[in-house]
Amino acid sequence: MALTERLVRFAAGRPHLLLVECPGGTPARLAAERHARARGWPRADGPADADVLAVCGAPSTELAAAVELTWDAVAGPRSRISLRGGEDVPDALERAVAALRDVPAQRLDAAGRTPPDAGGDTGAAEMDHGDMNMDDPPGDMDHAEMGHGDMDMDMDLPGGLAMADRAPDRDGLRLDILHLQLGPFLPAWPAGLVVDVTLQGDVVQEAYAYGWAASTASSWWDDAAGPPGRRAAAHLDSAARLLQLAGWSAAAYTARTLRDSVLDDASTPGTAAQVARLGAKVRRSRSLRWGLRDLGALPAERAVQLGISGPAQRADGDVHDRLLQWLTEAWAALNGAAGRGGTRGEQVGGRTASQALIAAIPRLVIGQELAGARLIIASLDPDLADRDVADTIAKPAVAQHG
Amino acid sequence: MVEQAPAWAAPLALGLLLALCVAAATFDAALAAGRGLAGALRVPWQEAARLVVQQRRTTVANDPLLWRTGGVSLLVVAALMVAVVPWGDWTLLDSAVGVVWFNAMDVLLWAAVWITGWGANSAWPLVGAHRFLAQALSYELLLMFALISPALGAGSLRLADVQAEQAGLWFVVTMPVAFVVFCVCVLAFSLWGPFAAPIGADLGGGVLAESSGVDRLLVLLGRYALLVAGAAFAVPLFLGGGEGPLLPAVLWSVVKTVLVLGLLVACRRRFALLRPERFAELAWVVGIPLVLLQILVVSLLVLGRS
Incomplete structure (x- = not known):
């Protein structure tokens, strides 16, 4: 026991930090990145790799639910901090380390957790095990139902998960399809963006992009009162x-x-x-x-x-x-x-620059491999704290089979 | 002449493998920006401690047998590779087909990484596992041809013979292309540097996206062990084995292994990620013709000598 305690304390000197950014949380993320770098803390790729979950900015109701799923997926010892601005970051990071070192509290936390395979979600917030409504033909999905992590597990399938569907691929073969929700939290991902994709292998066949933004936020980058540079x-x-x-x-x-x-x-x-x-x-x-x-x-x-x-x-x-x-x-x-x-640009025809970028995502990523799609989205980098992007839902675009 | 080492040398070799893993992890941490060597010394131990005490995650309807077997097999494969390597005048397993053995172990990795990704029953690790297979299709033939070159030069598949053949002239001089290709393939099967796409950040960690605790530790350790195994194998294949002045042969083997290992580890921060689809193009259009040309040159040299 004493050994475990010493190991926990030793390991807490270099925790892996998972930054979860909500739209409008830019200053908090920037400060967290800066302080984490100064301390030599590595960044986690996902919840499985994380010790400290730092929520940057104020999550909307939907995002708050996604944050909870992410938090559930973080293996203990774990700690969680909420960063609203840049100023409180050093203190918050200290608190996080102190929480990681608090072995009795961590034991309590571990004892209170339900094992993830007792039903419910797999844990990873950005994971959606497919379209649960198997009767609908692919490509005819309802956003409101698809994107928001609804988990109707009433089917008699292993673990309550839907089996993979099948659909013709670009070469006319019938292949398994997989529905996957990219976002709202992924490394190097525009905060609050969600892209629902249908994959065959790892080729994107269909894509829908929309935002889960907090509607009151305004872009920190475009704030005219900000410092030069x-x-x-x-x-x-x-x-x-x-x-x-x-x-x-x-x-x-x-x-x-x-x-x-x-x-x-x-x-x-x-x-x-x-x-x-x-x-x-x-x-x-x-x-x-x-x-x-x-x-x-x-x-x-x-x-x-x-x-x-x-x-x-x-x-x-x-x-x-x-x-x-x-x-x-x-x-x-x-x-x-x-x-x-x-x-990100100017308002054109009633649409903000980021809205236009989000709307362009489906046409650019369809037909790409997942890695390519991720790079394309990062190269557009819409800012969802940009005004009014909250309501953006890109028009569904369907793959053109050649 | 290379002799069979006594049985007690097996734990010694395993210890050396693990020590080199720690050295590689320390070197990598030291290369990471903003940290000196003093800070880097702690890093591998902190990481290990962290993963040892961390809870192991499970996912819905996973396949624990495949998932855990896959995770541990990277380390096992690396140890089996090291088993046939001659360290100076000693080897654990003096196999008559040591070169082929290495290739067979590498093929086991296909299964190892695949079942690690499959077993979690989650989309991200599965996509990562697919990526590794795509990558393996690209590097496997390259690796085979790179391994054949020194075997052809020595006229034997026994590593001891390959090593002995290089007295005076190391194979790296006559087969530089094969050496470079071999190193690239080691990076590729170790999921290291430009070949880390199967565990890439764009997949939230890919094959590792659902692994935590000891499961993750074993895979990460296995990656370093594969780098060590690759580096250790390059020494008898291309770098004259234990040949060198003053020091005993076994030490020369270790020194050369460390140097190659350092080179491999440093590649991580030098290059951007090579996506498997682009690597396929590079490997099949550029790599394979080059390495075949290398084999032609080696064949002519062998013919000219006899």
Whole structure:
């Protein structure tokens, strides 16, 4: 027993942090990332890898339910903190460590938990074991029913789970299909975004994208009262997440560090040069170009048709072009370029920039493998705290079989 | 000449394997930005302690037998690979088909990773497992050809013979392409660096998305053990085995293994992730012709010598 206690205390010195960001929680996430980096805490990829769950921002009712599912999936010893702004983060992290070290309380927590296989959910919040309504043909699903984690487990199937459906694939074969809900919480994922996908193998056959935003929030990045350099920091943040997803953690680390120093003081002379160096390094990387080229191609005129403005439109190309565009624009913003519209673009025809980006997701990800789809979504990076995005539900788009 | 080591050497070799795993994990932590070597020394132990005390998760309707078997088999496969490696003049298992043995163990990994992903009965690990199979289809032939090159050069599948053949001229000099391809394949079957897509962050951890506690520890340890096994195998295949001045042969083997291991570990932070679909293109269109050319060169060298 004494040994367990000592191990718990020792391990608590380097807990894995799972950041769950609600729309509007940007400042809390930025502060949490910064302090976690300073302490050398690794970031968890998902609840199974986490010790500390940090909820950034105020969750809406729907998101609060998703947070609970995520929390259920975190194996003990575990602790949970709620971060509303940037200021309280260091204290909250200290509290989290103290809670992890509190062995009696952890034992109590473990004793009070129902084993996950006693019915109910598998645990992982972003997991949805398929469309429970098996009578509906695929492609005829109701959003309100599908997306919100409804778990009617009245069927007599193993563990209450639906079996996989089957449907014709692009080559005309009948293959298993799997309905999967991406979001609202995933690493390097736009906060509050949900994309319901139908997969065959890991190829996306259908996709619906919509938001679970808190409707009162407004984008922190586009706040005019914010410090200068916020535009550059926003682009660096987007680039960092895409780089993380592309598996280049060293470049992602640099981008995040630069983002934080820009937010501290955008007028520091060396920063713009460092951003330029990062841009050159990213541009030079052949393995990155190899991995991202031709993915999610969005020519400028097509972007205009879709109502997309901002960097995604100006990039006039694929995921790799959009990444370089962010880095170029971040550098330009640091050199005093004013920049048009918000960080994601301007309002076009009554739709905000992020609404247009969300609406474009289905057409860009259908036909892609899951990894490609994730990269494409990260390269659009809609901000769901952008005004009115809450109500966005992209028009269902159906795969075009060639 | 390589001799069969006594039975008591088996735990010693296992200890060496684990020690090298810890060294690799420490080196990786030291390479992680913002942390010095002093801080890195604690990291593997903190991680291990954390996973030892962490609860083991279960999922709905999982297949515990497959799930747990898969998790532990990475480590077992690595140990079985190391068993046939000659360390200087000693080997645990002087197999006449050591080179083929390595390949057979690698094929076991296909099953190991697959059932780990399948057993959790959850979408993310399953997609991760699919990814590994796609990746394996791309690297497997490359690995076979890379293994054949030194065997062809030595005219034997016995590692001791391959090692002895390199007295004076290491195979890495005459078969650089095979050496590089071999290292790439080791990274690929260890799910390391650019080949970590099956456990990628975009899948919330992929094959590992539902594993915690000891189950996770075994897989993570198994990955390091596979890197060690690959590095240890490269030494008799390409780097002259225990050959070297001053130090005893067995120490030279260890030193070379550590150097190759360091190289492999460092690859993690150098490259972006290589998605399996892109790797397939690279492996089949570029890799296989190159390594076949390498085999042609080796064949001509062997013919010229005889």
